[in-house]
Amino acid sequence: MESSCLELALEGERQCKVGDYRAGVSFFESAIQVGTEDLQILSAIYSQLGNAYFHLQEYSKALEYHRHDLTLTRTIGDELGEAKASGNLGNTLKLLGRFDEAVVCCQRHLDITRAMYDKVGQARALYNFGNLYHAKGKSICWIGADPGDFPEEARIALKKATQYYEANLSLVKELGDQAAQGRTYGNLGNTYYLLGDFENAVAAHEKCLLIAKEFGDKSAERRAHCNLGNAHIFLGQFDMAAGHYKRTLQLARLLKDRAVEAQACYSHGNTYTFVRDYERAIDYHLKHLVIAQDLKDRVGEGRACWSLGNAHTALGNHEQAMHFAEKHLEIAKETGDKSGEVTARLNLWDLRLVVGLKSNSNIHFNSYCNTNTNSSVLPVSHQGYHSLPADVEAKCLELLNPPTQVTPIRRLVEEGAPAGLVTVKGHISSMEAVRPQTGDGATFPVRNLTLSENGAEVRVALWREANLAPLLVGMEVSISHLKGKSTKAYGIVLNSTAYTSVEHTERADEVVEVLGTMELDSGDQELLLGDLSVLVIPKAVWEADFPTLPAFPFKAQVEFSDESNPEADARVELKQKALVSKRRPTSISGLPPPICLDLFGTL
Helix, strand or coil, X not given: CHHHHHHHHHHHHHHHHCCCHHHHHHHHHHHHHHCCCCHHHHHHHXXXXXXXXXXXXXXXXXXXXXXXXXXXXXXXXXHHXXXXXXXXXXXXXXXXXXXXXXHHHHXXXXXXXXXXXXXXXXXXXXXXXXXXXXXXXXXXXXXXXXXXXXXXXXXXXXXXXXXXXXXXXXXXXXXXXXXXXXXXXXXXXXXXXXXXXXXXXXXXXXXXXXXXXXHCCHHHHHHXXXXXXXXXXXXXXXXXXXXXXXXXXXXXXXXXXHHHXXXXXXXXXXXXXXXXXXXXXXXXXXXXXXXXXXXXCHHHHHHHHHHHHHHHHHHCCHHHHHHHHHHHHHHHHHHCCHHHHHHHHHHXXXXXXXXXXXXXXXXXXXXXXXXXXXXXXXXXXXXXCCCCCHHHHHHHHHHXXXXXXXXXXXXXXXXXXCCCEEEEEEEEEEECCCEEEEECCEEEEEEEEEEEECCEEEEEEEEHHHHHCXXXXXXXXXXXXXXXXXXXXXXEEEXXXXXXXXXXXXXXXXXXXXXXXXXXXXXXXXXXXXXXXXXXXXXXXXXXXXXXXXXXXXXXXXXXXXXXXXXXXXXXXXXXXXXXXCCCCCCECCCCCCXXXXXXXXX
16 A cells, blocks of 8 residues: 555656646645555655645645645654745745745744754755745835835845845855856845845846856846846946847747747837837837737737837837827727726827827727827817817816816925825926836836925926926926825835826026026036026027126026927026016026927937
8 A cells, every 4th residue: 555655656756847747736646545654755745745736826735735744744753854844834825925924934944954954954944035035025015116116124125035145145155056056146136136236136147147057057048138138227238238138039039938039029129219229129029019919918919019109109100100009009908908008098199199190990089088288289178079069078077187286395395295196386406317117017118307396396206108298407397196105215206197297387587696607518608596506598599688798796587488489599688677586496407498308218
């Protein structure tokens, strides 16, 4: 009987080794039914059965058999078996999100192996601990947040993960286990990436890459190149990122992994979009689209169409952009991607405004509100509802997109993140370039800016279509439907939502005190104002109004013409009497007003 039980167990083990875990489970359960008096064999069967269910992602069943194994090993006094069972339980509890219970099991695993001077077991326990805290940290992170901009609880967990990975590396180096070193370096690099420490992430992934090459492990090499590409993106090293993505693509083709090949094409295309090489971006996004269609991956196909639409828009190929935007909308509706549907509808509306084309895609704009008012050159009454009277349309817009209360920036700074959505007004005192952000399996643009009002400042993050507004430092804007959160790095941060609109408020004529001037290389004059801000006046305007240099300090009135006019300029006139400006100081980096940035800005 025992021989039969053992034979069944060995066959179950063989089936698991070749990857047929379902068959393995069948043989292991048959072995248990036959039974055995050898408790060591029974313990091994419980352990193997738990591992098989783990690989089948049936974690509740895995937990059940690993608990049986733990009970049995304690009963027979098998400390090494108890350590392994504790480790298996910890790994299973981790995937079930039961992190506190997993910590207890991992600690027991580590304690036993240390007491037994089992360095191999200690290394495994430390590695499991690192994975546990890495998973815990990721589970707390905000979706779509920047790496490094996570809650303190998440950062604490991720830092603990790095400590356990480093401790594991010390042991596996001592043991000369290079394969284990490669695995740990990969996980360590991913953890540093989440912490926003991209330099250390690159260092760890480069070591992982060297080991993968030494062992000829093409899959590990491919993963390392992909991770290096991601880290270099956040370091702004786009050429290096492109090189790693190219190697990722080559290895994916060598491994005949079409899904990974599609992802590599997508990442490569995004990289060229970020550096505004739209022709090459289109080439890679088309390759991604073809593979996604072959794999019947409708979500991937939708992302490819979205990316292709953006690239063609940037090149002025509006008809092609229209085609891909319509396809994106079709797929988003089919897959239930509400965010994608919003983006596709907004893109289609913007394209129709540009090319004046009539759609033949049977999209009924009278059933959906276009919230992308920031990129439209038409008043709200002309957006979205062609078939409705103006008063009815206005009511629909108000119901679908109710206005949010204007909140002074100083109140936000003093009182903290608001509970609901708010509108803020002010002038842009600083602004970063639009950059890519990955989250929830997708990549989308985000731009951070600082909005100032009466000496108070707040950081605003504009996501997705909110980036379509033409913006420049010094502009007066009103930004609606913002959601606030508190961060350690920046204090209050306001994030755009699907309903956010960015409106340019009129720049009134301004009386300023000029303390001095400096001629720039372009011939333009940079004025130092009384509040120590600066204002740049075009050369032609300055020479027309000031043929000779006035005595300092003096009062001047700055007159701003219509910013929608590409020929707009600023006029400066001397005033004979002292005037006091009631308007807050504005720092303007250049006049005439700016040209609209492309979707991803200048990186």
